[in-house]
Structure formats: C-alpha cells, structure tokens
Amino acid sequence: MREEDPPVPVLRGVDLRVDRGEFVALMGRTGAGKTTLCLSFNGLVPQATGGVIRGRVLVQGRDTRRFPPASFARDVGMVFQDPESQLFQLTVEDEIAFGLENLGVPPDEIDRRIDWALSLVGMEGYRRRSPRRLSGGQMQRIAIAAALATRPALLVLDEPTTHLDPRGKSEVFHSLRHLRQILDCAVVMATQDVEWIVSETHRVAMLLEGRLAFVGGEGDGLDDLREAHWLYEYGIPQVNRIVQVLLPSSIGLSFASIPKVAEALRPARWHPPERGFLPANSPPDGPSxxxxxxxxxxxxxxxxxxxxxxxxxxxxxxxxxxxxxxxxxxxxxxxxxxxxxxxxxxxxxxxxxxxxxxxxxxxxxxxxxxxxxxxxxxxxxxxxxxxxxxxxxxxxxxxxxxxxxxxxxxxxxxxxxxxxxxxxxxxxxxxxxxxxxxxxxxxxxxxxxxxxxxxxxxxxxxxxxxxxxxxxxxxxxxxxxxxxxxxxxxxxxxxxxxxxxxxxxxxxxxxxxxxxxxxxxxxxPPVTRLAQALDAPPEISPILTAEEFLQAWAGGPDDER
Incomplete structure (x- = not known):
C-alpha cells in the first residue's frame, strides 16, 4: 500500500471456471478479494492496478495479461462497486450509448438498445436525465443498464444491488435472468445479498482471505461442511439463526430459499407466548x-x-x-x-x-x-x-x-x-x-x-x-x-x-x-416472510426478529423437535 511496504497477497491459488449461461455468486468477508478477482476478468488487474499476478485468467480463450483491457469490451461487461466511478456522460442515454458507439453498433440499434436496457432496470423515464442528479440506487441501475446494453458474453458485477430498494433488486435479477436466456450470457456477481442469490445463481464461490473456501451449488457440498460454522455468517440474516437453533444438522439450509426453509420446518408448531411480544420502546418525550x-x-x-x-x-x-x-x-x-x-x-x-x-x-x-x-x-x-x-x-x-x-x-x-x-x-x-x-x-x-x-x-x-x-x-x-x-x-x-x-x-x-x-x-424482513409462509397466527404477526420467531415456536428455542 506504500512504497516501503512488502507486497500484500490478495488472491491465493484461485481456480474457477465459469461457463456460458452460468450465474456464479462471489461471497466473502469485506476485504476477502472479491473486487480484485472481478477486476481480473478483463485485465484491469494487474494492467490498471499494478501488482504481480501469477497464473492466468482466460476469457473466451484469451489471456487477460496479454491483451489490453479495452480489447475485452465486447466480451466482458463490468459494473463497479461504486457506480459513480464509471458514470461520466451528461445524460443517461449518452452514458448507455458510449460503449455501444465504441463497439461500432449502428445508430438505430443503439437507440433500440438504450430503450431495452432502461426498461430492464425500471428506468424508462430517465433517458434525458443527468446521471449526477440521480440517487445512489438510480445510478446503480444506470451502470447496470449500460453494461447490459453491450450484450457481453460475460457480465461481471461488483455489489450491484447495494443501494437498491427491493423492487430495484427484483428488476435487476429479472434482467440478468432475461439476458442469460436470450444471449446465453455468463454472470459473475460479487455480493452479500444471500436471499436473492440462493434462488437465482447456479453456484456460490466463497472467498476466505483470498482463497476459495469452496465452490458449490445451492446446498451442494455444504452439508459436508457442517463443522464450518462460519458459513452461518453468510446465510440469510435472521433465517440462518433459526436454522442454527431448530435445524442444526442442516447447515446447507443457511443458503436455502425461504420456501425451502419453511418446508423443512413443517408442520408448523406455533405456541404463541401468553403475554405476546414486548411492545416497541415508547418515543422519548424530550426536546426536538x-x-x-x-x-x-x-x-x-x-x-x-x-x-x-x-x-x-x-x-x-x-x-x-x-x-x-x-x-x-x-x-x-x-x-x-x-x-x-x-x-x-x-x-x-x-x-x-x-x-x-x-x-x-x-x-x-x-x-x-x-x-x-x-x-x-x-x-x-x-x-x-x-x-x-x-x-x-x-x-x-x-x-x-x-x-x-x-x-x-x-x-x-x-x-x-x-x-x-x-x-x-x-x-x-x-x-x-x-x-x-x-x-x-x-x-x-x-x-x-x-x-x-x-x-x-x-x-x-x-x-x-x-x-x-x-x-x-x-x-x-x-x-x-x-x-x-x-x-x-x-x-x-x-x-x-x-x-x-x-x-x-x-x-x-x-x-x-x-x-x-x-x-x-x-x-x-426475511423472518417475517418465513413466519407468514408457516401461517403464523394473527396475534403474533408480524414477527420481526429471529428471537420472536423462536419464542413463539413450540414454546421457544429450548423445545426439542
């Protein structure tokens, strides 16, 4: 990080293959190397960042060390973690058109693709707006639209849904599904958003301190890692807590969708507490x-x-x-x-x-x-x-x-x-x-x-x-x-x-x-929807926390199944 410092290893011995039409999620703690791995897919690492790379990254059979990053623009679409770092045009339509113009796409086709990409991310009415006047979530959508418009063979997204509301996330994942269906496009997404990826991705690749801890599909290989309790840190918030307590032998369900967790918990065993849940704290009666x-x-x-x-x-x-x-x-x-x-x-x-x-x-x-x-x-x-x-x-x-x-x-x-x-x-x-x-x-x-x-x-x-x-x-x-x-x-x-x-x-x-x-x-929240899927009685709805769920489930977490 400084000239006098020794080199800092970021990635260590990573082996990963992504095929056409596949959706792979990259997960891991902050600083695990996800962004570095993403930037290696079009040669920005190491050509733009510096550093030493051993091994190789092949995209469409080409070594990213031997070709300039610009030469991968037709094959690799990239959405950075910070959308502002890649938005620089005066209008949204100019932003999306920029990449297409540089790829030599005809003007009429550019116009159609702008409309198509904006519709996929729910931003149809923003064509003439300035990207700099949009909210953070809206900027993310425009950055995604610009990458989608080029229709790449590989789409790489670094935390693309961080600032999106739930509807925006749904639209993004729907657009990725659509893109894979019509173009057989591969998608690699660095994300912490487990709830969406368990229902959308084919495989999850987990990075721990720059190494791949495992690569597997939903539940695939996870049951063999029952002693790796750090996996619970990455499951669906709230739901993985319930899995830990009520289904301790099924660690793979930390990465399962809410309907699958609900199915594993059936038949429902609600036993609402006699006094109900504690009311929320009353608002302070202090000065404004x-x-x-x-x-x-x-x-x-x-x-x-x-x-x-x-x-x-x-x-x-x-x-x-x-x-x-x-x-x-x-x-x-x-x-x-x-x-x-x-x-x-x-x-x-x-x-x-x-x-x-x-x-x-x-x-x-x-x-x-x-x-x-x-x-x-x-x-x-x-x-x-x-x-x-x-x-x-x-x-x-x-x-x-x-x-x-x-x-x-x-x-x-x-x-x-x-x-x-x-x-x-x-x-x-x-x-x-x-x-x-x-x-x-x-x-x-x-x-x-x-x-x-x-x-x-x-x-x-x-x-x-x-x-x-x-x-x-x-x-x-x-x-x-x-x-x-x-x-x-x-x-x-x-x-x-x-x-x-x-x-x-x-x-x-x-x-x-x-x-x-x-x-x-x-x-x-996820636990609220899990309780709804299990027909929680009205007197305890909505359940807001894992603790409330466990308290109302067959007398509490100490009750044995």
Missing part, C-alpha cells in the same frame, strides 16, 4: 432535535425532490428513514445538514434554522456519513481522517489522540492507521467515513446506507457501535434498504415516497401494512 416544517426542495434542473414535508424528531430517537430509490431520503439528510437550502419551509436543528446557520456550526450538532464514502474522505491517512473532525471542533491534542485511538480500535482499523483511506477497499472506506463522523460526537448522527458493501459480520459490528451511541443519548437517523436492520434496531420508521411523507410509525406497524410496503417498494 430536528424539526421539519412544510419543506419543499427543488433542484436547479427543476426536479422536485421534497414536497410539503413536516417531521418532528425528538432527542434520543432511533429513526429509520426508508422508501424507494429516488424518494428524497438523501436530499432530506443534506437539507438537515445545511448542505442544501430549502426551496420553501424550514428545518430547525436543535432550534437553529439551517438557512441561517453556517454548516461549520451545524457540523458540531449533526454528523452525516454520506452514502458514498468518497464524497467525504480526503485526508492523507486514516488516522488524520478521523482526527480532522475532533480537531476542528476544539478538542485538545490529547483528546484527539484518545478519540482517534478509540475509533481505530472500535472499527478494527489499527493496521491501516497510516494508510491513505482513498486506496482502501469500498467497505473499509465506509468504515473510515463512519468512524470520522462519529468521532465528533454529534447530538444527531445521520447514516446514509452505512452497511452497503459490508459483509454481515462487519455490518453488525458497525450497527452495534451505532446502538452504543444511541444508548449514550445520540439521536440516530438511519437511511437504509435493509429491512432486517430496521426491524431489529429502529424504534420509528419514516416512509418517504416521491418526496412526500407516506407513513410514520413503529416498524411493527409499517410491516403490518402491505399497502404501505407496496407503495414504497419495500418488503418485510
């Missing part, structure tokens, strides 16, 4: 820390992002801000932070009007971790990145050192303390960004998709840290498409659709409203 009054926001290009929004968030609340891509969630966060000024209405943060309060002053009250960590990382080392905020709010040198050391330890970043954060992997950059914001100890912490690109273990470590801050009195506003996290951690859900407030209540109330979920392109 964020008050939104009649807020409208319109971007300079005329796109209305927020309309007539009014909210009151009390000190000490843990709020999940949810809704489909493009609903206005990130825009609202930026208005609260003072980075955008309301078109109409006002926002008060701890009683201060964001229209007249300097951002530097608001930054002492509100911390904001951007959806894209590259929007806020700028320091030469991880240590200096984390130190920047505390130093600028007046902490002494001793206090800064103490805070930085604590953050480095809490996020397991000590070995990287003197490394430039900009060269770290996406998941590690996200950890650095959250650590830097939390280091200021703001009264309100806004986290925009903080677990995107993180494996489940790393995501839980980050969220446990957020829980600690909340218990210490910090108000949390979490923007996320991860309904498991919403169900398990948030006390209040604010649902936005098309910039308007659709619903505002507890997670249990939100997940008990199919009409709200449909309108907001959301779906209940």
């Amino acid at each position: 820390v964020v008050k939104v009054e009649g807020l409208d926001f319109v971007y300079p290009n005329g796109v209305r992002a927020l309309s007539g929004l009014s909210l009151d968030i009390k000190e000490g609340e843990y709020v999940a801000l949810i809704g489909p891509n493009g609903a206005g969630k990130s825009t609202l966060a930026r208005v609260i932070m003072g980075l955008l000024s309301p078109t109409q209405g006002r926002v008060l943060v701890c009683g201060q009007d964001t229209r007249s309060t300097p951002v530097s002053q608001l930054a002492r009250l509100v911390g904001y971790a951007f959806q894209n960590p590259d929007h806020q990382i700028f320091s030469p080392t991880v240590r200096e990145e984390i130190a920047f905020g505390p130093r600028n709010v007046g902490c002494t040198d001793a206090e800064v050192r103490e805070i930085v050391d604590a953050m480095l330890a809490r996020f397991h970043l000590e070995p990287l303390a003197d490394i430039p954060p900009s060269i770290l992997g996406y998941g590690l950059r996200r950890k650095v960004a959250v650590a830097a914001v939390a280091a200021v100890r703001p009264r309100v912490l806004i986290l925009d998709e903080p677990t995107g690109g993180l494996d489940r273990v790393s995501a839980n470590e980050l969220l446990d840290f957020v829980d600690e801050l909340h218990q210490q009195g910090t108000t949390i506003i979490l923007i996320t498409h991860d309904m498991t996290t919403v169900a398990e951690r948030a006390h209040r859900c604010i649902v936005l659709v098309d910039g308007r407030l659709l619903f505002d209540d507890t997670p249990r109330q939100v997940f008990d409203r199919p009409d709200i979920l449909k309108a907001a392109s959301l779906m209940p």
Whole structure:
C-alpha cells in the first residue's frame, strides 16, 4: 500500500471456471478479494492496478495479461462497486450509448438498445436525465443498464444491488435472468445479498482471505461442511439463526430459499407466548432535535425532490428513514445538514434554522456519513481522517489522540492507521467515513446506507457501535434498504415516497401494512416472510426478529423437535 511496504497477497491459488449461461455468486468477508478477482476478468488487474499476478485468467480463450483491457469490451461487461466511478456522460442515454458507439453498433440499434436496457432496470423515464442528479440506487441501475446494453458474453458485477430498494433488486435479477436466456450470457456477481442469490445463481464461490473456501451449488457440498460454522455468517440474516437453533444438522439450509426453509420446518408448531411480544420502546418525550416544517426542495434542473414535508424528531430517537430509490431520503439528510437550502419551509436543528446557520456550526450538532464514502474522505491517512473532525471542533491534542485511538480500535482499523483511506477497499472506506463522523460526537448522527458493501459480520459490528451511541443519548437517523436492520434496531420508521411523507410509525406497524410496503417498494424482513409462509397466527404477526420467531415456536428455542 506504500512504497516501503512488502507486497500484500490478495488472491491465493484461485481456480474457477465459469461457463456460458452460468450465474456464479462471489461471497466473502469485506476485504476477502472479491473486487480484485472481478477486476481480473478483463485485465484491469494487474494492467490498471499494478501488482504481480501469477497464473492466468482466460476469457473466451484469451489471456487477460496479454491483451489490453479495452480489447475485452465486447466480451466482458463490468459494473463497479461504486457506480459513480464509471458514470461520466451528461445524460443517461449518452452514458448507455458510449460503449455501444465504441463497439461500432449502428445508430438505430443503439437507440433500440438504450430503450431495452432502461426498461430492464425500471428506468424508462430517465433517458434525458443527468446521471449526477440521480440517487445512489438510480445510478446503480444506470451502470447496470449500460453494461447490459453491450450484450457481453460475460457480465461481471461488483455489489450491484447495494443501494437498491427491493423492487430495484427484483428488476435487476429479472434482467440478468432475461439476458442469460436470450444471449446465453455468463454472470459473475460479487455480493452479500444471500436471499436473492440462493434462488437465482447456479453456484456460490466463497472467498476466505483470498482463497476459495469452496465452490458449490445451492446446498451442494455444504452439508459436508457442517463443522464450518462460519458459513452461518453468510446465510440469510435472521433465517440462518433459526436454522442454527431448530435445524442444526442442516447447515446447507443457511443458503436455502425461504420456501425451502419453511418446508423443512413443517408442520408448523406455533405456541404463541401468553403475554405476546414486548411492545416497541415508547418515543422519548424530550426536546426536538430536528424539526421539519412544510419543506419543499427543488433542484436547479427543476426536479422536485421534497414536497410539503413536516417531521418532528425528538432527542434520543432511533429513526429509520426508508422508501424507494429516488424518494428524497438523501436530499432530506443534506437539507438537515445545511448542505442544501430549502426551496420553501424550514428545518430547525436543535432550534437553529439551517438557512441561517453556517454548516461549520451545524457540523458540531449533526454528523452525516454520506452514502458514498468518497464524497467525504480526503485526508492523507486514516488516522488524520478521523482526527480532522475532533480537531476542528476544539478538542485538545490529547483528546484527539484518545478519540482517534478509540475509533481505530472500535472499527478494527489499527493496521491501516497510516494508510491513505482513498486506496482502501469500498467497505473499509465506509468504515473510515463512519468512524470520522462519529468521532465528533454529534447530538444527531445521520447514516446514509452505512452497511452497503459490508459483509454481515462487519455490518453488525458497525450497527452495534451505532446502538452504543444511541444508548449514550445520540439521536440516530438511519437511511437504509435493509429491512432486517430496521426491524431489529429502529424504534420509528419514516416512509418517504416521491418526496412526500407516506407513513410514520413503529416498524411493527409499517410491516403490518402491505399497502404501505407496496407503495414504497419495500418488503418485510426475511423472518417475517418465513413466519407468514408457516401461517403464523394473527396475534403474533408480524414477527420481526429471529428471537420472536423462536419464542413463539413450540414454546421457544429450548423445545426439542
């Protein structure tokens, strides 16, 4: 990572074959080497990244070391983990046309393919829009559409659904299925999204510290790894916990679809607890820390992002801000932070009007971790990145050192303390960004998709840290498409659709409203759907956590099957 450092092995002895029409999922912890392996499929590793490669990668029989990456453009479509890093045209249609023009596709065919690719990812009405004015999830869809339009023999996608709402994920997987059917295209996807891949992929390749731990189909070979309990870390959140307790001899079911797990659990053995489930925490009765009054926001290009929004968030609340891509969630966060000024209405943060309060002053009250960590990382080392905020709010040198050391330890970043954060992997950059914001100890912490690109273990470590801050009195506003996290951690859900407030209540109330979920392109957590598949009685529905499921199943987890 630095000139004086010894080489860092990233991949070790990887052997993998992908055939036409096959869908292979790459899984593994953050930093396991998934992105490096993806970038090797068109020669970007090592030709663009540098480094030493031993062995070879053959695509359509050609060695990626011996041909320039551009020569693989017709055969390999690539979607990077950060969609912004590959979007550079002025309009969406220009973005999709760029690759096709360079491949010599006739203009009439280019026009047809633009419409075709946009329809596959649900972005038909965005042809003339600027990619830079889209939400993170919408950018991901455009990057995928641009890769689909070239109709490659191999499509490589690095965490392509990280910022997508459930409907967007469904559309992406449907488009990949369609592409494989009509073109016999091979797909390799690096992902942490187990629930989708178990029903869509042919094989799963698991990377552990740069080595392939195993390669197998759904359930294939997994039953031979019953002692490898680390596999549970990668199963469907919540569902794998239930498999561990109720079906301990069937570790392969951690990678099974919800219908298959439900089938293994039948006949249902519900025994609802006499007192039901504990009610959600009552909202704090403290002062308002964020008050939104009649807020409208319109971007300079005329796109209305927020309309007539009014909210009151009390000190000490843990709020999940949810809704489909493009609903206005990130825009609202930026208005609260003072980075955008309301078109109409006002926002008060701890009683201060964001229209007249300097951002530097608001930054002492509100911390904001951007959806894209590259929007806020700028320091030469991880240590200096984390130190920047505390130093600028007046902490002494001793206090800064103490805070930085604590953050480095809490996020397991000590070995990287003197490394430039900009060269770290996406998941590690996200950890650095959250650590830097939390280091200021703001009264309100806004986290925009903080677990995107993180494996489940790393995501839980980050969220446990957020829980600690909340218990210490910090108000949390979490923007996320991860309904498991919403169900398990948030006390209040604010649902936005098309910039308007659709619903505002507890997670249990939100997940008990199919009409709200449909309108907001959301779906209940996996355990809720598993309980529904097993006909959970109304008095305990909706079940939101694995613990609730086990408590209601035949008297609890200690009951033997």
